[in-house]
Amino acid sequence: MSDESIYERLGATIIAGDKDKLLQAVEDALREGVTPSDIIEKGMSPGMKEVGERFTRYEIYLPEMMMAAEAWEYAMKFLEPKLLEAGTERKKVGRVVLGTVKGDVHSIGKTIVGAMLKMSGFEVFDLGVDVAASAFVTKAEEVEANIIAASALMSTTIPQQKSIIEHLEARGVRSKYCVLVGGGSTNQEWADSIGADGYGRTAGDATALALKAVSKG
Ligand code: B12
Numbered sequence: 452m453s454d455e456s457i458y459e460r461l462g463a464t465i466i467a468g469d470k471d472k473l474l475q476a477v478e479d480a481l482r483e484g485v486t487p488s489d490i491i492e493k494g495m496s497p498g499m500k501e502v503g504e505r506f507t508r509y510e511i512y513l514p515e516m517m518m519a520a521e522a523w524e525y526a527m528k529f530l531e532p533k534l535l536e537a538g539t540e541r542k543k544v545g546r547v548v549l550g551t552v553k554g555d556v557h558s559i560g561k562t563i564v565g566a567m568l569k570m571s572g573f574e575v576f577d578l579g580v581d582v583a584a585s586a587f588v589t590k591a592e593e594v595e596a597n598i599i600a601a602s603a604l605m606s607t608t609i610p611q612q613k614s615i616i617e618h619l620e621a622r623g624v625r626s627k628y629c630v631l632v633g634g635g636s637t638n639q640e641w642a643d644s645i646g647a648d649g650y651g652r653t654a655g656d657a658t659a660l661a662l663k664a665v666s667k668g
Contacts, residue, residue, distance in 0.1 A: 454493075457485055461494025466501055468518025470525040477526050487534040488570075491563055492653060495523060499559065503635070523559055534566045544572040545597040545665035548590045550582035551634070552603045552611035560634055560654070561602035567654040568600075568661055584614035591628055598661050602634040609636050613645040629664035633657060 457480045464473035473495075480490050502519045505511045547568050551561045558580050565575045576594055578586060591599050599619075603609045612632045619625040632642050633651040642650030648664065651657040 454485065457483060458494040458497070461490060462498030462501065465495050465498030465519050465522055466505075468515060468522050470522040473522045473526045474529060477530060481533070487530050488567065488655075490530065491534075492655065495526065496563075496653075499523060520559060527559075527562065531562075531566050535569055542572065543574045545661065546574045546576065546594055547598040547600055547661060548576045548578065548587055548594065548596045549600045550578035550587060550602070551580040552601055552608050552615075553581055553583050554611065555603055555605055555608035555634075556580045557602070557604040557634070560604070563654045564600060564602065564633065564651075564657045567658045571658045571662060573598075573661060584611055584618045587615050588618045588622060588624070592622075592624065596628065597665055598629045598631060600631045600633070600657060600661070603632070603637060604635040606636050609634075609641060612637070612641075612647065616646055629661075631657060631660055631664075 457476075460476045461473070461480060464476050476494075477490055480494065481487070485494075499519060502511065502516055506516050549561060549565050549568070551557055561580070562577070565577045568575050576590055576596065578590060587599050587601060590596070599615060601612045601615055603612055616625065616630055619628060619630070629648045631649045631651060632645070632647045633656070637650060639650045649660040651660055
């Protein structure tokens with residue numbers, strides 16, 4: 452099977468929200484030698500993007516979007532340990548406090564970012580979803596993190612990323628942290644406008660930015 456058809460099959464099973472077929476496609480892809488991160492970034496993510504676009508065009512509704520998300524989470528339970536295998540042996544390179552901002556329950560992208568960061572040797576404190584701006588800062592101070600990574604997928608929730616920076620400034624600790632932002636509704640322009648240290652379009656970008664931040668010291 453060509454790589455293109457492997458990725459197409461992964462995307463199609465996400466769109467169909469069929470968890471058993473997705474898991475089968477994942478297992479087959481691994482057997483063909485595709486890496487877990489390529490399965491996620493090149494197969495499953497484009498499928499999920501298409502789900503969002505169909506939702507916007509009213510071609511599907513919330514139940515279908517939820518089925519796609521459930522299929523994703525089902526497959527990730529199987530894929531995540533494989534993704535992490537590469538990172539467990541490494542010396543820890545830094546600490547990241549990660550979460551999806553307040554008012555936002557989208558967890559999929561955030562969880563991938565966390566898995567990829569762990570794979571690259573970071574210790575990740577994942578606060579989950581619907582996380583208050585102050586909670587990011589409190590946790591970062593508690594664990595002496597290097598990086599705060601905030602995910603936001605909705606235009607109504609991205610202001611919370613700005614709020615994290617405001618909380619850091621109010622506590623006089625802004626310069627201690629590299630603040631990374633990402634998620635569907637964000638972009639470089641937004642990151643620049645709120646004074647974030649970096650924007651990542653993908654989990655791969657998040658990892659590259661995080662590695663760059665800790666290498667600067
Ligand atoms: C799945 C999904 C859901 C699932 C979420 C399940 C879950 N456990 O996460 C469910 C069904 C629950 C859901 C609910 C809702 N959703 Co929704 N959802 C989606 C959908 C289809 C996919 C999101 C996703 O997982 N993408 C796949 C991942 C891999 O991509 P990603 O999150 O962008 O993450 C990648 C990058 O962005 C980056 N990244 C992510 N985070 C970070 C962080 C950092 C620091 C960095 C550097 C990088 C980074 O790396 C990731 C991997 O490469 C999107 C459509 C879309 N195109 O995004 C809509 C979408 C985000 N949802 C939307 C809406 C409106 C809703 C609801 C309000 C619907 C409703 N009427 O109830 C609710 C909101 C509930 C809430 N309060 O949060 C809208 C938001 C519109 C907007 N722009 O404001 C979207 C865009 C759909 C649409 N086109 O209208 N949703």
